[in-house]
Amino acid sequence: MIHKLFTWPLDTVRFVGEKVKEEVDKELYDVDHIQQKLVHLEMMFEMDEISEEAYENQYDELMARYRTAKEIEQEQLRQSLEDER
Numbered sequence: 001m002i003h004k005l006f007t008w009p010l011d012t013v014r015f016v017g018e019k020v021k022e023e024v025d026k027e028l029y030d031v032d033h034i035q036q037k038l039v040h041l042e043m044m045f046e047m048d049e050i051s052e053e054a055y056e057n058q059y060d061e062l063m064a065r066y067r068t069a070k071e072i073e074q075e076q077l078r079q080s081l082e083d084e085r
Contacts, residue, residue, distance in 0.1 A: 029069040038062050 027033065041062065045055040 028065060029072055031066065031069045031073060034062055034066045034069060038066070 038059070041050075041055060041058050044050045045052070050058075
């Protein structure tokens with residue numbers, strides 16, 4: 001009981017940190033979210049709301065994140081298939 005009393009603050013900080021990391025990963029590496037951002041970026045460029053240079057820079061960044069997200073997705077699929085065996 002006393003152990004829980006002293007470790008509770010650390011457990012809470014760890015829990016919050018894990019949740020923040022999950023949300024950041026979701027924001028950075030969620031395929032659907034990245035696709036929506038690409039569509040929005042394309043619309044902004046077509047409506048001359050951003051320059052071609054800004055478009056290209058953001059597009060390159062989003063595509064790099066998209067590739068990483070797809071790799072993560074494929075690794076998770078491989079892992080779940082291995083776990084089923």
